[in-house]
Ligand SMILES: N=CN[C@@H](CCC(=O)O)C(=O)O
């Protein structure tokens with residue numbers, strides 16, 4: 480029975496190639512259906528299959544003219560709440576300087592000085608950009624406030640635009656705690672986590688040399704978990720370290736970056752539910768070595784791809800670009816990369832209602848100006864996303 484105020488039921492028809500990510504529905508892991516149709520009712524998928532078998536009775540019919548369609552991208556790692564930009568730092572890096580995360584403090588200063596309205600405007604701009612590029616679900620982190628008030632207001636802005644919000648107070652040690660990282664960690668654990676938990680679902684920490692060590696990271700994650708937050712971890716971005724194993728030990732939903740891994744890291748991930756979220760935009764923008772995606776995939780690790788949109792290391796909202804990078808630079812197949820940017824992101828957010836077009840899932844779909852999902856990697860840099868449907872409504876055309 481149709482709910483009042485919900486979108487009309489709509490049959491999206493004449494889909495030349497549909498990625499469902501439901502293997503039982505079609506070919507391979509992507510559950511590919513050719514000459515497909517999908518029926519949206521009340522903002523969820525009500526039916527999906529070959530168009531010759533499509534049910535009648537939808538209030539509207541929308542023809543894709545043989546184009547390809549897939550679930551909306553699930554971008555499970557972004558830092559959209561910030562002020563200022565770091566174009567000069569980027570240019571210096573392109574002239575040979577190394578990234579050492581020091582620029583985070585510049586963004587913290589700019590973010591603290593910004594009004595709520597300015598922070599909101601940035602999130603609106605970037606979330607809109609992401610939507611136009613096909614992202615229908617966003618995770619947004621705090622982490623450029625680093626006082627209780629600034630982390631709270633960062634999360635409040637994030638929560639107005641995303642259901643997946645993450646407290647990343649332990650991003651770096653803020654200047655007023657310089658040389659006193661343990662004191663900052665104590666403040667985060669004893670005061671900040673509780674003060675911010677209502678606006679967040681996830682707790683995150685940057686476990687890296689120069690940021691937070693194993694014990695400090697473990698303390699932050701435990702404090703978050705005591706307040707009902709679920710752990711995810713930034714780790715092994717700049718060098719090897721204990722973060723991947725810590726993430727597995729605490730049962731984190733995801734460990735992100737994973738650019739430097741040992742055999743023991745890969746083994747730990749292969750035997751765990753923790754997703755490895757790879758962020759090739761960061762390697763591109765810092766001119767660093769890409770993660771060894773093949774080694775992770777071949778060991779059976781679940782891999783997600785996300786944009787890591789932030790003003791320092793990856794100022795892109797374009798998940799399609801990340802797919803192209805993952806295929807060209809990380810030797811993922813186009814099918815693996817598309818899966819990782821949709822279903823992989825969903826698994827990294829512990830969601831089974833997005834990232835795939837199974838019955839009852841959110842009616843989040845993107846249509847490409849292309850005959851196949853392969854074109855996302857085959858035509859790098861081209862804006863192929865022609866239409867975006869979110870919860871059964873056409874939101875970008
Ligand atoms: N690595 C830590 N945090 C961000 C970078 C933040 C910054 O440089 O502003 C990241 O995920 O890449």
Ligand SMILES: [Zn+2]
Pocket residue numbers: 556557558713787
């Ligand atoms: Zn990040």
